Amino acid sequence: MNPRYDVAILGSGVVAHTLALLLARERLRVALLRQPAPPAAGPDIRAYALNQASHALLSDLRVWPEAPAATPVRQMWVCEPGDGHPATLSLTLPDPSQPLAWIVDVPTLEQRLLQALAYQGTIEPVDHPVQAALTVVCEGKHSSTRAQYGIEYEVQAYAHTAVAARLRCARPHEGVARQWFQNGDVLALLPMDGPGGDLVALVWSVQHARAAELLALSAPAFADAVGQACGHALGAMSTEGQPAGWPLQLSRARHWVRPGVALAGDAAHAMHPLAGQGLNMGLGDVAELGRVLREREYWRSPGDWRLLRRYERARRADFDRMAALTDGLYGLFGHGDTRIQALRRWGLRAFDQLNPLKLCAIRQAQGSGPVRPAPGSL
Ligand SMILES: Cc1cc2nc3c(=O)[nH]c(=O)nc-3n(C[C@H](O)[C@H](O)[C@H](O)COP(=O)(O)OP(=O)(O)OC[C@H]3O[C@@H](n4cnc5c(N)ncnc54)[C@H](O)[C@@H]3O)c2cc1C
Incomplete structure (x- = not known):
């Protein structure tokens, strides 16, 4: 007997909701198993x-x-302060019409998705598991259903927690995403509130104990600690909202598909946020699964094993590449050996002089097709 649904999606994050909208547009019959947010959870500060x-x-x-x-990023600026001789690197847009990235307010994005789901008549919200030709697990890294399908999830816990917060600054950010690497810590200030804004999103990756100390500080003391760590780059700061922490890990499922089942988003993989790629990867899964299902031979069911293997092969290769890059950077910048530190700082400065390499880095950051260099750019 044919199941009533083509696809059942488990999860209530950005990946699950985006996938539901994409597949409904492909005229697939979609059931969305949602879980109400825990009552204590406030808006996501990230x-x-x-x-x-x-x-x-x-x-x-x-x-x-x-x-x-959504604020366009027109420049990325990276600094390793060192002892008095900072090494810096900046990536500036060759073509201002193609931002390097956008910094997106998480609660607004979630709200936009919920509004779109409410208007989409072909997605059926359900509150219990249902039979479908394909079940996609998008439950995030703590997925419980993944284990029920016998899929192992390998976790390499980092010694760091990411502290996230929002800070209002005395000086405008001018669309620059700034990042400092110091003694293994990674501090990023991401521009928010539009190109002329003075609000930044902080992501500060620090040892667990230091994160606990930071999160226990009063609001002015917290803003002061951030200001000191970034050399007061944007003048005086004050926090908006309550800072929060996320323990960090590199993780991946041993299998991303089983007959009639696929994993997507953090349920399949998670990485350090220093390159800001986790959700981009998850949305890459969504796009690829949508493509594989759209282009399937008419006689294949959405849960067809060959289709799912196509999806897994494409996405696993992409994730492995990005995970190796972020894990490598985390290890490189956390290395205490003075010879490695010297080499690293030389590398940053050298990279800053190499326009072709910077162009490659821009392409990587944009996660898109060709970037056309403009004369005299970079
Ligand atoms: C500090 C920090 C900064 C980050 N910054 C970036 C960035 O700049 N760029 C970027 O691309 N990525 C970033 N990431 C990564 C990004 O947060 C994740 O990759 C993304 O949230 C994964 O989305 P998801 O939908 O797969 O999982 P989640 O966001 O974890 O959502 C899964 C949801 O499903 C729910 N759920 C669980 N079980 C069930 C069930 N049985 N039924 C229904 N629902 C269920 C969960 O409660 C959860 O709400 C960052 C991460 C951190 C920690």
Whole structure:
């Protein structure tokens, strides 16, 4: 007997909701198993750096947040302060019409997705598991259903927690995403509230004990600690909202598919946020699964094993590449050996002089097709 649904999606995050909208547009019968947010949970304080591929997918589904909830990044600036001789690197847009990335307010994006789901008549919200040709697990890294399908999840816990907060600054950010690497800590200030804004999203990766200390500080003391760590780059700061912490890990499921089952988003993989790529990866899963299902031979069911293996092969390769990059950077910048530190700082400065390499880095950051260099750019 044919199941009533083509696809059942488990999860209530950005990946699950985007996938539901995409598959409904492909005229698949979708059931969405949602879980109400825990009552104590407030709005997410984070902002995501999203690349061009994510921008294209979310815009196509008409859920891209409008300005000022999405701020274009026109420059990335990286610094290792060292002892008095900072090594810096800056990536500036060759073509200002193609931002390096956008910094997106998370609650606004979630709201846009919920509004779109409410208007989408072909997605059926359900509150219990249902039979479907394909079940997609998008339950995040703590997924419980993944284990029920006998899928192992390998976790390499980092010694760091990411502390996230929002800070209002005395000086405007001018669309620059700033990042400092110091003694293994990684501090990022991401521009929010539009190109002329003075609000930044902080992501500060520090040892667990230091994160606990930071989160216990009063609001002025917290803002002071951030100001000191970034050399008061944006003048005096004050916090908006309550800072929060996320213990960090590199993790991946041993299998991403089983007959009739696929994993997507953090349920399949998670990485350190220093390159801002976790959700971009998850939305890459969504786009690829949508493509595989759309282009399937008419006689294949959505849960067909060959289709799912196509999806797994494409996405696993992409994740492995990005995970190796972020894990490598985390290890490199956390290394205490003075010879490695010297080499690293030389590398940053040298990289800053190499325009072709910077162009490659821009392409990687954008997560998109060709970037055309403009004369005299970079
Ligand atoms: C500090 C920090 C900063 C980050 N910054 C960036 C960034 O700049 N750019 C970027 O691309 N990524 C970033 N990430 C990564 C990003 O947060 C994740 O990759 C993304 O949230 C994964 O989305 P998801 O939908 O797969 O999982 P989740 O966001 O974890 O959502 C899954 C949801 O499903 C729910 N759920 C669980 N079980 C069930 C069930 N049985 N039924 C229904 N629902 C269920 C869960 O409660 C949860 O709400 C960052 C991460 C951190 C920690």
